[in-house]
Amino acid sequence: MTRPEPRSAAYAAGPPTLADVAELAHVSRQTVSNALNNPDLLRPDTLERVQAAIAALGYTPNRAARNLRTRASHLIGMRFTPAQEGTANATMDRFVHSLVEASREAGYHVLLFAGHGGDALEGYDDLLRSTAVDAFVVTDTYLGNPQATWLEERGAPFVAFGRPWDQPEATHPWVDVDGAAGARMATEHLLAAGHERVAWIGWRKDSTIGEDRRSGWSGAMRDAGLPTTGLASRVEDTVASGAQAAAVLLDEARPSGFVCASDTLAMGVLHALGERGLAPGRDVAVVGFDDSQVAQVIPGGLTSVRQPLEQVAVEIVTALSGLLSHPPAPGPNTLLAPTLALRGTA
Amino acid sequence: MTRPEPRSAAYAAGPPTLADVAELAHVSRQTVSNALNNPDLLRPDTLERVQAAIAALGYTPNRAARNLRTRASHLIGMRFTPAQEGTANATMDRFVHSLVEASREAGYHVLLFAGHGGDALEGYDDLLRSTAVDAFVVTDTYLGNPQATWLEERGAPFVAFGRPWDQPEATHPWVDVDGAAGARMATEHLLAAGHERVAWIGWRKDSTIGEDRRSGWSGAMRDAGLPTTGLASRVEDTVASGAQAAAVLLDEARPSGFVCASDTLAMGVLHALGERGLAPGRDVAVVGFDDSQVAQVIPGGLTSVRQPLEQVAVEIVTALSGLLSHPPAPGPNTLLAPTLALRGTA
DNA sequence: AGGATCCGTTTGAACGATCCAGAGCCCGCA
DNA sequence: TGCGGGCTCTGGATCGTTCAAACGGATCCT
Numbered sequence: 001m002t003r004p005e006p007r008s009a010a011y012a013a014g015p016p017t018l019a020d021v022a023e024l025a026h027v028s029r030q031t032v033s034n035a036l037n038n039p040d041l042l043r044p045d046t047l048e049r050v051q052a053a054i055a056a057l058g059y060t061p062n063r064a065a066r067n068l069r070t071r072a073s074h075l076i077g078m079r080f081t082p083a084q085e086g087t088a089n090a091t092m093d094r095f096v097h098s099l100v101e102a103s104r105e106a107g108y109h110v111l112l113f114a115g116h117g118g119d120a121l122e123g124y125d126d127l128l129r130s131t132a133v134d135a136f137v138v139t140d141t142y143l144g145n146p147q148a149t150w151l152e153e154r155g156a157p158f159v160a161f162g163r164p165w166d167q168p169e170a171t172h173p174w175v176d177v178d179g180a181a182g183a184r185m186a187t188e189h190l191l192a193a194g195h196e197r198v199a200w201i202g203w204r205k206d207s208t209i210g211e212d213r214r215s216g217w218s219g220a221m222r223d224a225g226l227p228t229t230g231l232a233s234r235v236e237d238t239v240a241s242g243a244q245a246a247a248v249l250l251d252e253a254r255p256s257g258f259v260c261a262s263d264t265l266a267m268g269v270l271h272a273l274g275e276r277g278l279a280p281g282r283d284v285a286v287v288g289f290d291d292s293q294v295a296q297v298i299p300g301g302l303t304s305v306r307q308p309l310e311q312v313a314v315e316i317v318t319a320l321s322g323l324l325s326h327p328p329a330p331g332p333n334t335l336l337a338p339t340l341a342l343r344g345t346a
Numbered sequence: 347m348t349r350p351e352p353r354s355a356a357y358a359a360g361p362p363t364l365a366d367v368a369e370l371a372h373v374s375r376q377t378v379s380n381a382l383n384n385p386d387l388l389r390p391d392t393l394e395r396v397q398a399a400i401a402a403l404g405y406t407p408n409r410a411a412r413n414l415r416t417r418a419s420h421l422i423g424m425r426f427t428p429a430q431e432g433t434a435n436a437t438m439d440r441f442v443h444s445l446v447e448a449s450r451e452a453g454y455h456v457l458l459f460a461g462h463g464g465d466a467l468e469g470y471d472d473l474l475r476s477t478a479v480d481a482f483v484v485t486d487t488y489l490g491n492p493q494a495t496w497l498e499e500r501g502a503p504f505v506a507f508g509r510p511w512d513q514p515e516a517t518h519p520w521v522d523v524d525g526a527a528g529a530r531m532a533t534e535h536l537l538a539a540g541h542e543r544v545a546w547i548g549w550r551k552d553s554t555i556g557e558d559r560r561s562g563w564s565g566a567m568r569d570a571g572l573p574t575t576g577l578a579s580r581v582e583d584t585v586a587s588g589a590q591a592a593a594v595l596l597d598e599a600r601p602s603g604f605v606c607a608s609d610t611l612a613m614g615v616l617h618a619l620g621e622r623g624l625a626p627g628r629d630v631a632v633v634g635f636d637d638s639q640v641a642q643v644i645p646g647g648l649t650s651v652r653q654p655l656e657q658v659a660v661e662i663v664t665a666l667s668g669l670l671s672h673p674p675a676p677g678p679n680t681l682l683a684p685t686l687a688l689r690g691t692a
Numbered sequence: 693a694g695g696a697t698c699c700g701t702t703t704g705a706a707c708g709a710t711c712c713a714g715a716g717c718c719c720g721c722a
Numbered sequence: 723t724g725c726g727g728g729c730t731c732t733g734g735a736t737c738g739t740t741c742a743a744a745c746g747g748a749t750c751c752t
Contacts, residue, residue, distance in 0.1 A: 065708035411738030
């Protein structure tokens, strides 16, 4: 008698265990385990008997026990950073949902954690060492943040949403959206509509993402043989900054269209236009970036570059599954093309 | 020799375990466990020695093992439903962040799962039976959805964000925001500014939340001795519906102010005003509900009722901690008061 | 002196799953 | 008949932690 009698199902105190199923199906525990994880190892009639027992008891494997034994949690960790108040940055909401959905299909769940103020690495470290998650999705890779480097040094599996701009030595997998292509698409859309003086309002020079998007605008202008001098402005990502930059550009460069690095900045442009009695879309064209709710619901709508976040999530989960398989199979990094959501302002 | 030698730290294959710490500190495993979970059981000098060993090895308890033994995961499950495209509903983002933060302080993490289309209960069931989460936060309690009833029947611990309007028999804990008080605050703000004909645009009658908010408006009007007849409209929660309702009201009831059940509807009102050349805030006042990003960034800004989501999250986690403690200590249900974010439209 | 009580610590078992080695069986082939 | 080999299935060990009970020693009480 090395093991106590499995509880009879009728008097089961807690949820049924694998041993209960085994007893009911007259097989060993291992056979039940195989029925779940390697069904083709069983003879068809045994499999059927086990499955019937599983159904009869309403058995579901205990996650903790499985995690302990397999040293895996089937959880993907992600730091959740909410949109800043007063901006139109709205990628999180859609992306998180897509990630949850894509993870589910791959047998994973998403665990969120907080930045905890100062030390951004603390959350990662805790989860990693307590083996609470199998891998991470790192979303805030802008501005040479240390997460990627740190995780890579530790050998932690992760996939980044965003290219490692500032770390040419980085070799971790990533998925990104081609911001330059998005800005180019927006610019070319305006050029095709007859605009010749298309201005750019983007972020400060230390934002590599901002510079990438800007290059899409300048490239499109150059390819069309149009000048860019005096038509660009680099400011902080706030509505007020966008409005101010637009005001200056309108005075000094007289653009007939604006392409912006964010919907927040585009809202600033709309503000500046409103103050001068200019009608967006008719007098001056405006294109934003991110296709936020703001772009979708303002009267007339704001034309905006839309990131394919659903696809991004799918690619990220695919890459993660590769990383976590045995042996690890790192896939290629993918760069996805955004689309243009056409609305009233362009 | 009942147990194999703990791995020497120098040759440790994986992360250090409790046994490694015990060996280094010359105590038993249980003592290390106590040092972590019940430090006051140890003699100060022993505690110090164990803590030194923990620090020296960089030990963190293995979550899976702890979860298995304690039958708890320290995870809180929540179904993540993204904002609908084309609306200004933006509560999720802020709420999730607050929940993650509040959970962290209580020693919990947040696990997200998806609705998985048709069967909303499936996600709950899986997580519950596999003991993947300790409890749930149920956010979408509108319209008599079955989750609450279902979870209650199963004895699953959960706290709802939202009162069980349609289930008077429900006894589960909940936290909610007083929508009626919010609408009343908005209405009284307009009345104080001299408006006498304040209209309401809300949701269809089957939305109990909508009816609650509406009662705040009608109550404030009644208390001020003002008529409400012909001043209210109930429509779907879309910008177009809001615009159409506003147009009808402007023609037939000539209100000088609008209080809306959502920012989405308020954007519809702004749209209708724009088409008639009326200036929001100067000619006609408008107040929205939820203080979305849209309210924050549109030119001039939209005055809106703001839900104290940070507080809601804290209260929810407090309630959950109570539910999960031994013995369970259900706290009182809490109803929080919203605030009014004053901006250009009122 | 002897017993009860307390404190700090140790010991063995348990949580519920999977890994691993091997046993039993049936088949074919020599 | 004997033997190797594939196919199923079994039993014991194991993952790393906490629970429950027991332990030795000091103190207190009668």
